[in-house]
Amino acid sequence: MNQNIKFIQGNEACAEGAIYAGLDFFAGYPITPSTEIAEHLAARLPQKAGKFIQMEDEIASMCAIIGASLTGHKVLTATSGPGFSLMQEALGYAVMAEIPCVIVNVQRGGPSTGIPTHVSQGDVNQARWGTHGDHAIVTLTASNHQDVFATTVEAFNIAETYRTPVILLFDEVVGHMREKLVIPEPGEIATVERLRTSVAEGVDYHPYLPREDGRLPMSDFGHVHRYNVTGLYHDMWGFPSDNPDVVHGLIRHLVDKIENNVNEIALYKELYLDDADYILISYGSSARSARHVIETLRPRGERIGLLELQTLWPFPADIVREKCRNAKYIVVVEMNMGQIRQAVQMAVDDPDRVFLANRIDGVFITPRDIRKLLRVIVGKGV
Amino acid sequence: MAVKDYIRERFFPHIWCAGCGHGIVLNSMIRSIETLGMSKNEIVMVSGIGCSSRICGYVDFHTLHTIHGRALAFATGVKMSKPELNVIVPMGDGDALSIGGNHFIHAARRNIDITAIIMNNRIYGMTGGQYSPLSGAGTLATTAPYHNIDPDFDVVKMAMAAGATFVARTTTYHAKETTDMIRQAILHEGFSVVEVMSQCPTYFGRKNRLGSAVDMMKQMKSITAPIGSKAARENPEIIERGIFCQEEKPEYCSEYDKVIERATQGQGV
């Protein structure tokens, strides 16, 4: 038996992806349906001299990983809805102080305690706008274990490249389901390591002065460059400032470094889009049902295709517009009240062509649910 | 090294009001670090939000000025990921014990090798004089215009009950004592807590008619006495100063090293 082939839960696939990416430090707090990530890493991390800590709550977990990132480590926390709500303030701190870190939210039904053991995709907009103030954020998702693994590695890569928190927005179905995962050989998926400053000891190091390419080389806490890190607006030294030029310059930098790279950050998969009259747009576990519908209808001659989004934020609006240009109808398949549907409507030329096939009752959306809506739109035997 | 070498002069003047006790704590802290002869590169100072937390900006260490109440959680991540660093966390009474109370308890429980300095001025100064968990019943604050009904609690007792292995109390009047206690707290292996009673003449003093900063410092001298001293024994109103607890117990990062040892030897998984 090939030791690299696993039959495991999506949560474990995520944990393995993080280890592949070079995870050194995890802090978390138990919450359904994400707990298996913590359990898996509690066992796995110390085997490679990494650190695992169960903090007193999710706020502390988010704070602890930021602290550990500053000493030069790759860090992760994992949670679900209520815990993700608690993390929002510190998440904003990581945006402001430009701390590479990865946060997993295995979504369950909300608001509040909601429906903890059932599936939902209701946190899409929370991932985008959960923390206060203008900001940009990166959010990735996946529908199967191989992709959960790969997007987890990519989340770490993006976090290091752009010095930003990256949210992995999985859901209960993908998190708990068991299926095959083939762990890639080392090097098979590229990993981005921390960019450290080459400034020598005794020479002024400006922790918050971007290079020409927009990147900010870091210096680990404990090394020769001592600087200040703060959640206040700050100058190139990291020292608090309320100078309007400094404030404007920093917020523009924080937003532009993500939004100007939307196409580089955009991950997606497509199926039969070339001649598709009907396009399903989906993501996460919902995309599995969408794919099922397409694999059933294509052999019957229906010109239907799938755009599966893996990057939700920054929303790849240009790509969605381009892919949907010739479609008669676009159906967004998701388990919420239309959070990505809204983004799609804003992206495409004709928002009236965009429909929503959803489910918001804690039950996993079925191919039958999607076909029911297709029948309403198309009015024939699809 | 001269004391000045530990300061980021570029970032002065500081934001504290005239007469504030926090500058004395800063001074004592730097003097204690100076006597220990530590390299600035091995010190990380982590703070939250409030007047006291701004101390971070003024010292030439690795400094992490974070969010309200959570400094110890950030510090736990710093310390655990790189245990060779010395982590010092200056906090205000509201920062440490109200919004951050839970983190305080659990950092103490783990006995992680972090030095917590609680600058207790019994008020929220930065937001303009609201009552804190240590203001105490009967005091006045902008949010207690009819006198405060919230009882306070004893930081020393709570820290000890939660598992801190070094717990001390002093005041800004006793600057040399403060220097010595912070020095011992930093040397201590485990979670150490130093409560420094500090004056806020601008808000707590004015609201409660306690006079000038000097008056407030004199008062701290008169209401405190060394642990077990004659004055403390005779007057139950006296607040004791000194080291209440100093014991050796397993430290969190060292214990985690044993977890790594067990995991790499394939035990228990």
Added chain:
Amino acid sequence: MERCRLVLSGSGGQGVITAAILLAEAAVLYEDLTAVQTQAYGAAARGGATRSDVIIADSEINFPKVLQPNVLICLTQEAYNKFSSIIRPGGLLITDTRFVKTQRKVDAIQYELPMYATVMEKIGKPIVFNICMLGVLVRKTALVKPESIMSALKARIPSGFLEMNEKALNIGMELVDTGSR
């Protein structure tokens, strides 16, 4: 192969979910098939009616849940009452005679076997009831080879328990062979 959709149901503690995982693992890790396993979470996992879905195929599986199982196993009356109606017409329904009295007539091939009683009689340990059930299942359906179930077991349990599990698996297969119905 024909895609097979299974629902394994019973009560928490009977090992239903473990059996489902073992079956799917055997298919994926030892027979190069595709499989997906899901289960009901929450209170059910700690007592009460529990359910795990397994799909085994030789091609990609997208929709991971089972709406209409080809094979339904019910190890308690509650599970039988709750799930017997969802079976695919002509499907296979396996129940244990100790725990389930079949009432309604569903359009299925019904297999009622004394799995629990036989395990208790020959081994005396209820803990391998679920492995006996797997024995029945693999003999009846030939979805995976019994050796693959044993390989999956070897990777999961201490070697000291392998013999007992193998015995339970064989008891299940023998129950099918002796034709109890």
